[in-house]
Amino acid sequence: MDVVMAFFRNIPGSAILVGYVRSRCETEPLFFAVELMLVFIFLRYICARSYSYNLRQSNSISLTESEIDELIEAWTPEPLTTALTPLEENALKNLPIIVGPTGPRCMLQTGRTVTNLATYNFYDFAGDDRIKENAIKVLRKYGVGPCSAPGFYGTQDLHMDVEAKIASFLGTESCLLYSQAFSTMSSIISAFAKRGDVIVADEACNYSICNGLRISRSKIYWYRHNDMEDLARILAKIVKDSKTISRRFIVTEGLFDIVGDMVHLPEIIKLKREYKFRLILDESNSIGVLGRTGRGVTEAYNVDISQVDILGGSLSGPFAAAGGFCASSREVVEHQRINSPAFCYSCALPGMLATTAGASIGMLQAQPELLSECRSLIAALREQIAKSDWVISTSSHLNPVQILVFKTDVINSEKLDIIEQEELLQAIINELLSRRILISRLKCVPPVLDTTLKHNEWLHRPALKVSVMTGLSKREVFKAGLAIRQVISKIMRQKQN
Template identity: 40%
Template sequence: MDNPVLAAFNTTFTTVARGIQAVPGSAIVLDYIKNSYQNDPFRVVLELGLAIYAVKYMLSKKYRIDQSNVQLTEKEIDELVAEWQPEPLVQPLSDIQRMELEKTQVIVGAQGPKPKLLSTGKNLLNFASANYLGYITNEDIKKTAIETLHKYGVGSCGPPGFYGTLDVHIELEKDIARHLGTESAIIYAQGFSTISSVISAFSKRGDIIVADEGSNFAILKGTQISRSIVKWFKHNDMNDLERVLESIRVESLANKKRPLTRRFIVTEGLFQNYGDIAPLDKIVELKNKYKYRLILDESNSFGVLGKNGRGLTEVFNISPKDVDMIVGSMANTLSAAGGFCAGPKEVVDHQRLSGQAFVFSASIPAMLAVCASEAIKILTSPQGEKLLKDLHDNATTFSNVILSAPQSIELSAAAGSPILHLRIPQTALATAKILTRDDEKLLLQEIVDEVATKDGLLITRAKYVEHQELHLPRPSIRISICATHTKKEVEKAAQGIKTAFGKALSRRK
């Protein structure tokens, strides 16, 4: 070979080739590479491009901090630090927020029909807590709780799916399902997160939720985290509900390329923000007509409405099987903790893996689970029937006194409902020159303070997370009736509140 460069290259290549062939197994590797590149030319182009990019990256200019920045002297740094004014971590409190903090009452000792306040040391008649049947002071439940505490300890310290499920949890689920007449039930550790977790476990992105705009804050959060398409209908307006359902049907027919979606109607049984009940018979009729699933939140109606406290299905004599999911809280009527979802077995089993609040939260303490089971047993006994009757009678007595003053009080509540909202009538607002929402809240707070001082009543304004509410209700005083109040106490309380409303409005004229 005349060219010395080619001769040197040939010698080098031959030496390298012999060196590679001397490595054990090299023939197999070379044969694999040769066949791979012959059968897949795209691979050759891809790896060649990656090799070029790697070489270019290695040879590119490395990033360095710019050394031309201005160097400050110690004196200049001290001057800048002295001039710097830090921003507050939170915004300053408004006048109404400061008032709410100052007026918040703190109870000393156990809660009950007549708790003691820290600020005054006085015992007030309690119309502010959801102790509807008086289970908080029930001696039988207290005794059962103490016995369970000694046997199981304080908490389960683990999620239900791992090591947090005890026999008392399983029994409670059976008790709830048996009481409601459903096939199965599942319990959650926290009442607020139950309904939001149930909604998001079944309704996903692209699915459709049709919900009552008067629903509570937990339902609102459930619809938001589900990322579904949410349509709201006017509160308890069945004509508007049908209008929304029909518009969705027409839109679906027009858009034939739209994929098949799951569809849900979501509403409350007894509305926390209004005190009225949903017309379940009409909702079930529309649900069947338009082929929707129904999620019913009975957090306030479970244990309160119906002859045996079974909720709206018992009130309207509707089979629980016609409601796909019955959701409720055990922290209200049962005076325990947590929540539940009852329905068909497949609905319940799905939540054991997909209900986020179930999977990722420690189960409720055994003591509270046993208390809830004991409370359900009382509901079905003669004692429970008497408590429910006393509760409904007290609610009716209170409503009758309030309704005798329609010019100064607007009452929002269903017949026999233990939740009553008292608002200032629209006509009275104009007469009293109440122009803003804050003015209305201040006037209601005056009433709360006056009945606490003069009549010995503990009542409260309804509170909301106002900047997050989608449909913010008007300011109101929320009254919670208890079965352990006597008729005389209820009449006296209603009369005192009625008088306070009248005086507060007269002072503004």
């Protein structure tokens, strides 16, 4: 023992350690005991023998190669998707394929010429010779596409020209072009809203917006469709219950894609100013349609566009092009050039499509009478639909796309569920196609895909989509509306019998 102690005293720093131990034992013996226990646990952990799990332990099951092969052959993987329903099979079987340009009258693959009431080419810009000639010139000069993202040498001078033209048309400070319409709103929302932020959205918003809400991972609140009292209630509750500082947004559409009605923009702007929220507005269906000159819902309500913090939309409808845009302040636009996923990682919009959008805007500005002509055709169609005993239009009287749903009393009296309604609508479409009239059915992503948003109360109603375009005469639209009304009555009476 004396030898051990002598050896210990010869270790440098041993006197300090002994003094520390004596001091701790005299002043704080309990804490010293805890420290000593922790040191012991640490040394025990360091000195413990490491081990690995043995896959061939005695309790494991050994299989021969033949047994493994039998199990693999007997195993059936879960299918990637469910089988098609009879309704889906019927819709795919009767899917019309257009041969040639999409115009007021188009040729189907079957060889039949039909009256086209299933297009967003409201002013027939897609078939205008001046726009086609301009697109050919751009194609020869710039090629078929930039083959690169805008931030990686995909931006061309014509992109900047079209962005400036759209900004001037709308009256905003700046504008940004997207190469795909669907991803525009999804990327706009996710570029600004993040985890911890708050978004209040109309429950009837389109799937592109819902996708952006999911990507943003923000806290989502839904207000009843176009119900300003419910919106005010939710905004007040958020402000009252808020304990942290976060960015807050209201998200809605100008013309709702799956309902067809128009947003109550003045009331929303009043509420967003009162409760200090920012407004993100999707004008995909209202730009080029609403307002005296087609500038959208802000012009229709005579609202200063600066009251809308972020405005997005599509160029693939009445402007006969592709892609989308975001128009806002310079800071908002420049932020997206380096933070918007769809802008940063998608190939830039082909030049001929960008200039087509710019040329279409120019033609609409030069011919504002096109808007009046289109609205007269809408009125002619709605006049016939209003006489139907079975369906009603939920669309605005200014919307070229009329959404037709079964009346509530018809649904109740006939006891129609969702599937039966969809089947009847598809039968109506098929019968009209046999009469050389082309219309479509409202198709939405199944609500089950939106479960991550914790919102399953509001479901779209099965509906027909009937659109008008200025290439058709008022008489043609009137006759088509009459045929639609007659076919609906025929199909419904067949069901009753």
